[in-house]
Amino acid sequence: MAFSAPNPTYIAFIDETGDHGIEKIDPKFPVFAICAVTTTVEKYVVNAASNLTALKYFFFGHECVVIHGHKIRKKAQPFLFLKDPEAQQRFLERICYLFDDLDGHIIAAAIDKPKLVKQYSNPANPFFLSLQFVLERLHMHWSGKLSPTNKLLCVFEERGGNEDARTVEWFTDICSGNNFRGQTFHFGIDFKKKTENVSGHQYADLAAYTVARFVETRDESRKDWVVVKKRIRKSMFGNIYGYGLKIFP
Numbered sequence: 001m002a003f004s005a006p007n008p009t010y011i012a013f014i015d016e017t018g019d020h021g022i023e024k025i026d027p028k029f030p031v032f033a034i035c036a037v038t039t040t041v042e043k044y045v046v047n048a049a050s051n052l053t054a055l056k057y058f059f060f061g062h063e064c065v066v067i068h069g070h071k072i073r074k075k076a077q078p079f080l081f082l083k084d085p086e087a088q089q090r091f092l093e094r095i096c097y098l099f100d101d102l103d104g105h106i107i108a109a110a111i112d113k114p115k116l117v118k119q120y121s122n123p124a125n126p127f128f129l130s131l132q133f134v135l136e137r138l139h140m141h142w143s144g145k146l147s148p149t150n151k152l153l154c155v156f157e158e159r160g161g162n163e164d165a166r167t168v169e170w171f172t173d174i175c176s177g178n179n180f181r182g183q184t185f186h187f188g189i190d191f192k193k194k195t196e197n198v199s200g201h202q203y204a205d206l207a208a209y210t211v212a213r214f215v216e217t218r219d220e221s222r223k224d225w226v227v228v229k230k231r232i233r234k235s236m237f238g239n240i241y242g243y244g245l246k247i248f249p
Contacts (some may be wrong), residue, residue: 008153028158035208039104109133
């Protein structure tokens with residue numbers, strides 16, 4: 001079941017992309033995805049967080065900026081400099097390096113909402129479905145390593161009172177055994193605001209959008225997909241599907 005984990009050994013930063021509603025589906029963004037970037041706390045501090053901080057100092061001269069995929073794509077403040085093609089190229093190359101050098105794994109689940117609605121007369125909420133898939137694969141990934149002294153903390157980006165309360169409810173329900181495996185997941189849960197500038201969430205934000213766009217287009221040649229795919233959890237034979245990436249239905 002879910003518990004507080006003030007001194008976790010393992011950590012997963014979880015973010016989403018797209019709208020989980022199915023009443024009105026945006027044809028320009030029909031996929032909802034949840035992405036977890038998971039590693040040990042030690043590796044996160046030494047590798048992921050420090051590499052992102054270095055990128056911020058290189059381009060902005062400080063570490064206070066939040067790397068936000070939507071603003072990057074729109075070239076909105078503080079990313080106006082990306083309107084210069086050469087600066088954009090340098091920046092995107094550095095983003096690719098972040099994932100190339102990431103000492104951890106990506107676990108993601110994507111829901112094709114038009115297919116979901118077409119295939120099921122009473123479909124489950126895409127957020128609940130994708131969260132369940134991600135938590136199950138986090139459990140599989142860290143299986144045998146978790147204990148009362150080796151804890152996994154799942155850190156979500158805060159979305160607001162009702163949304164966060166529902167996330168806690170679903171998270172607790174799934175971790176208590178209401179999942180496809182019928183197992184208990186000993187995970188902790190926490191929330192952080194975007195303004196708190198959590199490095200792990202910025203990795204998860206970038207990866208989630210990349211996964212969603214790949215699921216929609218199946219374009220293997222996208223540069224962002226090429227680098228993100230390298231970090232997705234794989235089977236011993238190198239297969240990502242069902243291991244680090246669940247696409248449903």
